[in-house]
Amino acid sequence: MVTLDCSDLDRYIGKPMQPARMVEAVANTDIRRWAQAMHYPNRLHYDSAYALESRFGQLIAPQSFPVTMDDGHGSAPSCIGLIPNSHMLFGGDEWWFYGPKIVAGDRIWNERIPFDYAIKETKFAGPTCFQRGDNFYYNQHGELISKQRSTSIRYSQAAGEESIAGGDQSGADDPVWTDDELEALDERKFTWIKMLHDLGHSPRYWDSVVVGEDLPERVFGPHSIVSFATEWRSYTFTQWGGAHRRTDLNMAELGFTGPMAGPEQDPTIERINPEGTDGAYIGPSRGHLFPRWARYIGMPRGYGYGASMGAWLTDYFGGWAGEWGTIRHSNCAYRSPALTGDITIQSGKILDKFVDEDGRHMVQVECRMTNQTGAVLATAKAEIELPKLPA
Amino acid sequence: MTAQTLDTSDIDQYLGKPVASSSLREPIAPNDIRRWVHAMHYPNLLHFDPDFAAASRWGKQIAPQSFCIATDDGHGAAPACVGNIPNSHLLFGGDEHWFYGPRVQPGDIVSNERIPFDYVVKETKFAGPTCFQRGDNNFTNQNGELILKQRSTAIRYNAHAGGDTVNTDDFDEPTWTDEEELELIKRRFSWVQMMHDLGHKERWWDDVTVGDILPERVFGPHSLASIATEWRAFIVNTWGTFNLRKQDLAGMGFSEAMGVWENDPDMMKIDPFQTDGAYYGPSRGHLFPNWARRIGMPRGYGYGASMGAWGIDYLAGWAGEHGMVVHAISNYRGPALTGDITIQTAEVVDKMVDDEGRHLVQVKHKMANQKGTILATGTAEIALPKKPSA
16 A cells, blocks of 8 residues: 655745756857757747847747756755655646746846645556645846746655556567658658748737637657757756755655665765766656666656656747747646657647737647657647737 | 778868868857866866866866867867768777867857868778878967867778678677666766865876876766767757858768768758757767667767867876876777776876976876777876976
8 A cells, every 4th residue: 555645745835945046147058958959949049140130139048948947947846845755757837927038148046935735646656746836037137037836746656666567568668760750750840840930030910810720730759868868968957066056955855765866966965076966867867868767766768857848838839929929828737758769749729819908919729749659748728929910 | 792992082182271160159158168077077176166166276167178179060070081982981080189288268269270181091800991081170269379289080981891890799788786886986986086185286297106007087887868968068069059161971971871961051040950960960870779780889889079088188187287288199999888887097107308398297098998998098298287496
């Protein structure tokens, strides 16, 4: 009988934690690296000549960027308090965007406040804790850029391991793609990129959007240890010396088990032996890039980051909206992770259009993210502000 | 089986003439340097910890001597891989480095003037007739100061011959038990501890004796994750970081199947995925074992340019912040494979004062894996501070 003791969590709820701060100001190449790692070839975010001709006149970060300014993918306030012998996966994110953009030279800090938690029974791991926490991303002018309410799924590590060891083993191998299939995939992937080129610097007018229409399909992958490692390295905190480290983070005290409780991001050890603090190789995240440790926590093989899934959804909406549009709010639920060898397919629909109480012209959209077998990875809804045709 | 031939006649027209350069779009950022030492497994606090760097003789963060190659768009191979050799592939054969003194620091713009040097064709067991081609990379900063001349050797061979000789016994990575890994962590740390012990102090020339053995440095096991981390630390491998030169990879003889858009400036604007050498182009075998086997490697394998950096960092880390590698020769014998560890050793073979009055030690250095297979060998001269006379 699996049990999950969450009694320690109450004392943290509603109380600010240590904020997240990077050592260096944002650099243009941090933005480029992020767009590339997130499979988001929007020239506004990596091609300085193109960005010069944009409404911004310079490279700007995509709206998905703030999460790379956190030291825990946004999960720090949703993964606090001891749950003995537990592991953690990303369950979802709700985002609010307030307008300010991030450019090179900015300094972002993240004020983090644990929000709430609930325990539910799941097929995957029995009793499972859904814990939420808020991230408030501010720039150096004190402007609030975005708020991220992150959901962590915390569960018994043993139950997760058993769900893999005692279940179907076919998921251990990557699917195989033939050369012909990969070639066809390249063409399919390019259609969404072509949509970005076709829109270019032009506005996508609110007036031209029709409720009930589909959003263009976006495909990327196949994912690989290499692409996941590229994602990992685009989170700024993963660099030695890249972030001001928390002094109150102890993986064992959160309840992570033996081999998953390594001292990731320990500020003291980082100065003595930084290889021992790199979450690619040690600590709770090591299963993403090393299949042996993936199976230990209930994943069949190398698997993608929840925070990246959040970025894929934001970029899907942001790329379609174009440089004159702004995502104002989104709510994303992560159902299952992207696995190595799989591709990711995003499709969407226009649900509604309206003028909100601030006079903004809004469209409501949804996105469904699946892999090549049709398994649902995530669902999301968002409200996007678009420009109105001049009268 | 028909005899293999290798037609190198196209190369002659390029020798001695500068090849087109690609330039950096941004000055060096502090995190470019952090990313580099992290990827190269080189935990020298001078290069990533602001407090330690501020207390150093430099008073600020500087890049390690190995850094210049991170600012090139071809791992130094560009001038060593010019001219068409039909249906050929390339491996890194070695590097010779001459360092002139200036260090790279945040805010610098590094440029590289590249000039093809020479070539020779020899018979090898690996691939039959094999071309050893050399070319020079001259790295300068925005003040026009020459930082480094790197003479790279490319090994170019018939792609088909390479694919014929893959050793299937090596398809699987070695496994390390938990106990072995724990031992390895301790062994890895002993060299890091050596750097902490030296700290900001001088390693005096006077205290080094011919016959001294340098402390062993171990790192790894290598993995697709660590080799991908290395790839991403070369600045060119991030979209849009360079004003890229236009190249014709197909025209240089690379097989179409390996992909021909790597670092293409036009494709970068259209479909940048196609330009990423991690997934497409001549380098894809490093990170994808099925592609490694098509070019004669048993599984994922490390970069020659990284091996060059490992060699320089090993000697510079020992020399400390008051010393400097002034010249190094490295011959690459075989790549680091995923699952393997790398073990570096060196011996002091001579001490001298050169005609510029510099106090030098000469070392022989060597890199091997856990089975004793040699990855690289070479010699180097390192300048060390001389104790003030009493």
